[in-house]
Amino acid sequence: MKIVRVEKIIERGPFAASQEWKRIRRQALAAIQAAEWPVGSGSFTVYPQSGKKTGEGNGVKPIKDNVIKMLTGGKPKYGALIKQRLNERNNTAILDEWVSEYPWPVGEREKETGGSRPGGMDAAYVFREGLVCFEWETGNISSSHRSLNKMCLGLLKGRIKGGMLVVPSRELYRYLTDRIGNIAELEPYFDLCRSISCEDGVLDIIVIEHDALSTDVPKIPKGTDGRAKG
Amino acid sequence: MKIVRVEKIIERGPFAASQEWKRIRRQALAAIQAAEWPVGSGSFTVYPQSGKKTGEGNGVKPIKDNVIKMLTGGKPKYGALIKQRLNERNNTAILDEWVSEYPWPVGEREKETGGSRPGGMDAAYVFREGLVCFEWETGNISSSHRSLNKMCLGLLKGRIKGGMLVVPSRELYRYLTDRIGNIAELEPYFDLCRSISCEDGVLDIIVIEHDALSTDVPKIPKGTDGRAKG
């Protein structure tokens, strides 16, 4: 898969200048670039049919799953990983590594019940100084706003050191489910993100695109969510 | 309809202290409080069925339409209004009044085609010093994030003087379409809004709730009623 643009919305302070961040970003970009369709083909080829009508075009879910797997080395999700390490050798520290479904340290309400915190970052890099959050945005464009807000809030409150949001280019968007997050519609809000008070942190928007178009590949399957009849 | 809370997220500078703003807010709150279900009943009564499953509970669209009509006095939408006044007496000024579907002065991309700017504020109060934007949020909670971002961007860029966002309480949310915008899920982000750089402007979140529950009233129709996909 092609990365057509990396928009560095926020790049401030020591962390932005650190080798650690450069390495984390390099790892993330590499995992994205390794994404394939069809899986195993060595390239990302999309069936060129508009995704705006029922059952037509390409779904979005399968694209993401393999990238997260690539990034985390196929490890269990955060919750399961914690348990596994406790069992194995009484060493629960998750450090200097990527993990999926890391619980968000901001943006959730306090539960009266003290309940769990469902949902998490698609992936996070955990290191001594903090967290870098990685979100592969495959929801509605409005969902990308929430994602961006979460990262900005995390930076504002100092709960994360960095955020990376992956969104389709407007070209790729054409072939995916209608109203998926895309760079064109997010761009006007970059100034809003830039205006937040944060002296040490980074925020990248990473724009992805297919390598090629071909009617010889299968369409990426859609699910039965939303208004789909299934 | 009950207003259970008015959260004054941003209240800064001369405009926040002005009589004009107080009057504008009073008008908006009055229009909201006048909302009825069933229409004409003098109260807002909801059929107490969870809206989380297909075809069950209450839709959200009809609630909003009457409030906007109340606020704008049933005038045509912005585009049609401009044309009407041109025809009538060559006086196109829209001033010191509420109008629906006012085009957003931020957040849209420049169209290469110079094309139109579809979509608009649900309503806007237009006055000499600027605009107050009124959004009655009935979309997905993620859509509320976009709405909030739009208002914050408008305030940041000085394109609007005020924003008002209407959202259901968590109590009312239970009976509406699944995942509708609601106060509980927006609240953690208030700090983010507060942090924007704006020296003269206001931002209110208005929380609404039904007056009563009763199985004697019809459910508020969902959008797929009478459609092929319903």
Place this chain on the structure above:
DNA sequence: TATGGATCCATA
């Protein structure tokens, strides 16, 4: 085509 929805899904 472009934009703001409106609705239901999957999973913890």
Place this chain on the structure above:
DNA sequence: TATGGATCCATA
């Protein structure tokens, strides 16, 4: 129940 998502809709 709670949350992030995925899918199609209505209208300009």
